[in-house]
Amino acid sequence: MxxxxxxxxxxxxxxxxxxxxxxxxxxxxxxxxxxxxxxxxxxxxxxxxxxxxxxxxxxxxxxxxxxxxxxxxxxxxxxxxxxxxxxxxxxxxxxxxxxxxxxxxxxxxxxxxxxxxxxxxxxxxxxxxxxxxxxxxxxxxxxxxxxxxxxxxxxxxxxxxxxxxxxxxxxxxxxxxxxxxxxxxxxxxxxxxxxxxxxxxxxxxxxxxxxxxxxxxxxxxxxxxxxxxxxxRRADQALNELTERIYDDLFVIDPFGCLFFDLAELSKQPAEIAIRLLARALDDAGGDGQAPTLLQVEALFDHLQSGVFAFKGLTLGGCGIKEKDGIGQIFREAGRLGEATINVDPGRSVRWDSRFQIIAAQDLTSPLCVVPAIDMTRNMLDNILPGLPYVPMQAVHSAPLVFVEDQIMALGEHVLAEGVDVFRSFGPNALI
Known part of the structure; x- marks a missing residue:
């Protein structure tokens, strides 16, 4: 013994x-x-x-x-x-x-x-x-x-x-x-x-x-x-698990990668949980952008709590943050994506801006071309995808536009033709 x-x-x-x-x-x-x-x-x-x-x-x-x-x-x-x-x-x-x-x-x-x-x-x-x-x-x-x-x-x-x-x-x-x-x-x-x-x-x-x-x-x-x-670490794990449960109820992600959330509901959360929720949302929306520091996310939360946010909008972690009718919006800043075209050969896939997985079908005869939809206008969007619920154009501009020659194959997760599949590919970072 x-x-x-x-x-x-x-x-x-x-x-x-x-x-x-x-x-x-x-x-x-x-x-x-x-x-x-x-x-x-x-x-x-x-x-x-x-x-x-x-x-x-x-x-x-x-x-x-x-x-x-x-x-x-x-x-x-x-x-x-x-x-x-x-x-x-x-x-x-x-x-x-x-x-x-x-x-x-x-x-x-x-x-x-x-x-x-x-x-x-x-x-x-x-x-x-x-x-x-x-x-x-x-x-x-x-x-x-x-x-x-x-x-x-x-x-x-x-x-x-x-x-x-x-x-x-x-x-x-x-x-x-x-x-x-x-x-x-x-x-x-x-x-x-x-x-x-x-x-x-x-x-x-x-x-x-x-x-x-x-x-x-x-x-x-x-x-x-x-x-x-x-x-x-034990407390952090518990807080993370609680944050994930609340996140799925409080935040909605649209097919362009824009996150929507009720500002009043966020304000009801304990400050530590609310800050973690914002960090999670910025990570999902921010793609390859530089992750914000804890101090920056805390400052964002304080700003949202102040009630003077409605306005002009903010930027943080490669994201734009705006408000419309009490609903917060977090979306990727299109200007940080560059304009380079990415080609995806038939049968291959690419993870685009760490936010979207784009897959080209094996039977395609030409590679897919992928660029940010920076030139998309509201009229063009309405013609391509009529009847869409409201989405800020900044979010559309930072979504992937997939095309072959002159044919648009997909915009964000909206697939418009056979031969391509697009789905969100997000993942959280830890705040230290």
């Missing part, structure tokens, strides 16, 4: 290992992101111990990336590859180059790692990636977001399981302190890679990392920050 919680056991204890890796026990293949630092080295060595406990464990493949930023990087990836082979894992050394490394270096390096690893995993049919993010990483992330005034979603930090660039990312150490990983490596016959950038104060994360001991002395530990983050 255990005398205490499993988290009190050493990391290499079989019961602790099974607890850490339980969420991926049923996976057929796993990828490990390993740089050679204490956290990722611990991940690789503990994964080897965990797989050894089971008769049919997942197949594990290690991915290590050379960004080309330091001369030691090549030997470090070779060190990782050698140790991975000793542990019985297949390994890929991936190489890439960061453009303009003088700005946002850590952010770009992280994006490059995920891109290269994601592409390699996709080629090999691996869908789940494990990383060595730990409790102290979580605390630093939360503090960085707190300093930027993030909302509930951002202050929830990293999730144990998330999706990034099509990959499921699992972080088994998110409740494990860095010091515990360091102690584990000290018990092994190896040394971790020491990246000097982890001590460079020009990086915000490093500054918070070096400040953490003072917070600990004041009584604010990484564990408590992580615990609060977990509870905020």
């Amino acid at each position: 255990l005398d205490g919680p499993l988290s009190d056991l050493p990391l290499e204890d079989p019961d602790r290992l099974n607890l850490l890796f339980a969420p991926v026990q049923g996976e057929r293949q796993l990828g490990l992101a390993v740089s050679g630092g204490v956290d990722s080295l611990s991940l690789m060595m503990l994964a080897a111990r965990w797989t050894a406990l089971h008769e049919t464990p997942p197949q594990v493949r290690v991915f290590t990336v050379n960004h080309g930023l330091r001369k030691e990087a090549k030997s470090e990836t070779e060190f990782v590859a050698s140790l991975a082979a000793e542990l019985g894992f297949e390994v890929d050394i991936l190489e890439g180059e960061i453009k303009d490394p003088e700005s946002r270096l850590q952010e770009k390096a992280r994006a490059l790692r995920y891109q290269l690893i994601g592409e390699a995993m996709d080629e090999q049919g691996i869908t789940c990636l494990l990383t060595g993010h730990h409790c102290d990483d979580q605390a630093e992330t939360v503090l960085m977001r707190l300093a930027k005034g993030s909302g509930v979603g951002g202050l929830g930090g990293m999730s144990k399981i998330s999706v990034r660039q099509g990959l499921f990312v699992f972080r088994p150490f998110l409740e494990v302190r860095r010091s515990e990983l360091e102690e584990f490596i000290d018990r092994q016959e190896t040394s971790a890679v020491d990246d000097p950038s982890n001590q460079n104060k020009k990086f915000e994360r490093v500054r918070w990392r070096q400040f953490m001991p003072q917070l600990n002395k004041a009584g604010l530990s990484s564990e408590m920050i992580g615990l609060s983050a977990m509870r905020l």
Whole structure:
């Protein structure tokens, strides 16, 4: 019988290992992101111990990336590859180059790692990636977001399981302190890679990392920050689910991608829910436009609440926002779409402005041509689609016009001829 919680056991204890890796026990293949630092080295060595406990464990493949930023990087990836082979894992050394490394270096390096690893995993049919993010990483992330005034979603930090660039990312150490990983490596016959950038104060994360001991002395530990983050993620999930239920009742999307909503009904919602509803609507209507910040959406809500909105309209997140007879309208700004023609060959499809999926039938003899309907007039619209309910022409102008030679095949989701199908293709972004 255990005398205490499993988290009190050493990391290499079989019961602790099974607890850490339980969420991926049923996976057929796993990828490990390993740089050679204490956290990722611990991940690789503990994964080897965990797989050894089971008769049919997942197949594990290690991915290590050379960004080309330091001369030691090549030997470090070779060190990782050698140790991975000793542990019985297949390994890929991936190489890439960061453009303009003088700005946002850590952010770009992280994006490059995920891109290269994601592409390699996709080629090999691996869908789940494990990383060595730990409790102290979580605390630093939360503090960085707190300093930027993030909302509930951002202050929830990293999730144990998330999706990034099509990959499921699992972080088994998110409740494990860095010091515990360091102690584990000290018990092994190896040394971790020491990246000097982890001590460079020009990086915000490093500054918070070096400040953490003072917070600990004041009584604010990484564990408590992580615990609060977990509870905020739980609250964020509940708020998101409630928002989605209300959204379907309160917002209507027409075939041109214009959203309509009752301003009075929106105002009846709790402020947090109303702001999330607006963010969801802006994301649906905004397509490839730059997503607004939480601060901007809050300002929009305040403006709507003020009662002086009726007027001239607003723009935000690549969208126009207007009001007519108490009904709000949110639509894509046509001027931000450009005028380039997109061709869709027979049998192919294209996702247009991240809002519409356009499919060309296999038996078409010519490609479909797709442009924004920027030149459409009200008279032309009435002739093409007589009897339509009211729609702002700005929304029509930002809808896809699909044609072959001189024949209009579709306008928005309105299909006017055989050989084409058009449907909305929306998806929400998180507010942090």
